[in-house]
Amino acid sequence: xxLALALxxxxxxxxxxxxxxxxxxxxxxxxxxxGWTQAGGRPHAEVEALRRAGAAARGATxxxxxxxxxxxxxxxxxxxxxxxxxxxxxxSALQDPNPEVAGRGHARLRAAGIAVEIGVGAAQARRDHxxxxxxxxxxxxxxxxxxxxxxxxxxxxxGRRPLPITGEAARQRVxxxxxxxxxxxxxxxxALADDPMLTCRLPGMSAYSPVRVVLDSTLRLPxxxxxxxSARGVPVWALAGxxxxxxxxxxxxxxxxxxxxxxxxxxxxDLAAVLKLLAARGITRLLLEGGPTVAAAFLAADLxxxxxxxxxxxxxxxxxxxxxxxxxxxxxSRLTLAETQQIGPDxxxxxxxx
Numbered sequence: 276x277x278l279a280l281a282l283x284x285x286x287x288x289x290x291x292x293x294x295x296x297x298x299x300x301x302x303x304x305x306x307x308x309x310g311w312t313q314a315g316g317r318p319h320a321e322v323e324a325l326r327r328a329g330a331a332a333r334g335a336t337x338x339x340x341x342x343x344x345x346x347x348x349x350x351x352x353x354x355x356x357x358x359x360x361x362x363x364x365x366x367s368a369l370q371d372p373n374p375e376v377a378g379r380g381h382a383r384l385r386a387a388g389i390a391v392e393i394g395v396g397a398a399q400a401r402r403d404h405x406x407x408x409x410x411x412x413x414x415x416x417x418x419x420x421x422x423x424x425x426x427x428x429x430x431x432x433x434g435r436r437p438l439p440i441t442g443e444a445a446r447q448r449v450x451x452x453x454x455x456x457x458x459x460x461x462x463x464x465x466a467l468a469d470d471p472m473l474t475c476r477l478p479g480m481s482a483y484s485p486v487r488v489v490l491d492s493t494l495r496l497p498x499x500x501x502x503x504x505s506a507r508g509v510p511v512w513a514l515a516g517x518x519x520x521x522x523x524x525x526x527x528x529x530x531x532x533x534x535x536x537x538x539x540x541x542x543x544x545d546l547a548a549v550l551k552l553l554a555a556r557g558i559t560r561l562l563l564e565g566g567p568t569v570a571a572a573f574l575a576a577d578l579x580x581x582x583x584x585x586x587x588x589x590x591x592x593x594x595x596x597x598x599x600x601x602x603x604x605x606x607x608s609r610l611t612l613a614e615t616q617q618i619g620p621d622x623x624x625x626x627x628x629x
Contacts, residue, residue, distance in 0.1 A: 276368060279338045282311040282320070283403055288485055289314045289454040291470060292557030293343055294371075294407035294503035296320040300328045300362070302335035319344065321353040325360050333361035340400045341407075342371040342393075345380035354383040364390040368400035372411040381615045406457065406559030409580065415550035416457070416561040420570055420582040421449060422598055430567045430594030435468040441585045444619030450475045452583070454483035457558045458512075463491040473502050473564065474509055482513035484509045487560065488553070488571070490543045492516040494523035506531035512556075513520040514549060516542030567598055574599075574606035582610055585618070 276299075284295025293316030300308035308331065310323025317327075321343050325332050343353035343365070346609065365384050370393060371377060381391050401408065406417040423440040424430055432438040439446075453459055454475040465471065466489050474484040489496055491513045496503060502511050511532045515524065524534045535556075539548035553561060563569055563579070573579050584598075599607060610626035617623075 276338045276340070276359045276366065277399075278306075278309070279320075279340050280368070280396055280399050280403060282309055282369070283340045286312045286314070288453075288457055288483060288560065290316045291406075291457040291559050292316060292410075293319070294404050294559070296339060296341045296404075297576075298324040298337060298339045300324050300332055300337050302328075303333055307335060318422055319353050322356055325356055325362075328360075334363045336364040336366060337362050338366045338621075340368045340396065341404055342367050342369065342376055342378070343380040344371070344373075344376050344385070345383050346375040352380070352383070354380045358387040359386060360387065362389060364392070366392045366395050368394070368396040369404065372408050372467050374411070395452070405580070410554050410559045413531070414577075415547070415554050415578070416502040416558045417580050418550070418561050418563060418573060418578055419452075419456070420573065420579050421452065421585070422567075422570055423585045423587065424598040425587050425589050425591040425595065427590050427592070427595070428598055429591035430598035431596040432591055433594040433596070435464075435596065438591065440587045440589060440591075441621045442487070442619040444579045445585045445587075445621040445623070447477065448618055448623070449585070450477045450480075450563060453485055454480055455560070456485045456562040457560045458486040458488050458553060459490040459562045459564055460490065460569070461563075463489060463495055464571045465564070465566045466491070466496055466500065466502060470501050471564075472505065474505075486510045486512060486558070488512045488514060489562075490514050490549065490565070492519065492543045494519040494527065494534070496527065496532070498526060503527065503530050503532055514543050514552070516575035518542075544572075546578055548575060550578060567596060567603070570598075571600060571603035571606075574603045577606070577609070579606075579610070582607060582624075586622045586624060588620055 279299045286295030298320040308324040308328025310320045337543045345354045355537040388445040446582040473487045539545040613627040614625040
């Protein structure tokens with residue numbers, strides 16, 4: 276199961292709206308097939324493992340990180356493929372919270388005479404499938420906040436002047452987190468101040484860059500910005516309010532930006548509506564990189580599931596911009612410090628919702 280979980284994580288950020296599942300087929304103590312959900316969400320992990328195992332799957336045990344699907348989507352049910360292959364036993368980490376599955380896959384396997392065991396590796400599987408679980412149960416993506424913080428609690432220099440806070444090792448870790456995310460979100464303030472790219476720039480991993488989402492109520496995103504100019508290569512979604520100018524929308528669309536309007540009364544300030552729209556478009560894992568304003572808004576709305584604070588030994592000074600105001604700091608305290616890591620000169624603090 277540990278191998279199946281590791282294989283499944285290869286698909287993080289690449290399989291949405293489907294979960295990133297891993298599967299391993301074992302016969303007589305020998306691994307005869309392995310698979311993981313492919314980019315775009317299919318083929319599913321079980322089908323990949325069965326294809327590689329071939330005839331050796333008959334009488335074998337399948338380890339899978341999530342209940343095999345039992346419904347017809349754009350591909351036939353994995354449960355049917357497992358039965359047809361003659362697998363004798365299935366060890367599944369979790370029942371799928373998707374109401375179209377929700378135990379029916381396990382039931383179909385049992386009805387075909389296959390032994391089913393549930394729960395092995397469940398704790399890690401819940402972490403790996405947190406995005407899928409949150410989207411199925413709450414109708415929104417799993418939201419992770421990332422923020423770089425100086426030793427004196429600042430997130431930017433005065434006037435939002437660009438200033439690197441963390442070292443190269445921490446920045447590389449952030450690029451890996453981006454690669455494991457379906458989408459990354461910032462506010463228009465960050466887009467205007469920093470002109471970021473928000474891509475994964477690890478060697479050989481540019482294709483793993485997430486969808487880039489900008490909260491932009493009135494569509495102020497500059498046409499010459501790096502986000503807009505690269506939108507045909509890596510998707511950019513501008514989330515606008517109902518009153519945003521149609522002319523600005525048309526100009527952005529002509530350059531490859533998708534404009535999505537939040538029709539709720541609060542527009543982009545209605546963060547629950549923002550997350551509902553992203554979930555409806557298939558996003559399961561959302562990374563927030565929007566700076567203190569976006570961080571404070573999501574924290575205040577109790578919509579942050581995890582926070583990654585990269586704490587630098589650098590000092591910015593009293594005129595810098597605070598990482599958290601008092602309400603945001605109080606909201607962050609609702610999360611539990613789960614882990615601390617040293618990454619070069621910087622300290623990573625990981626907070627989790629209990």
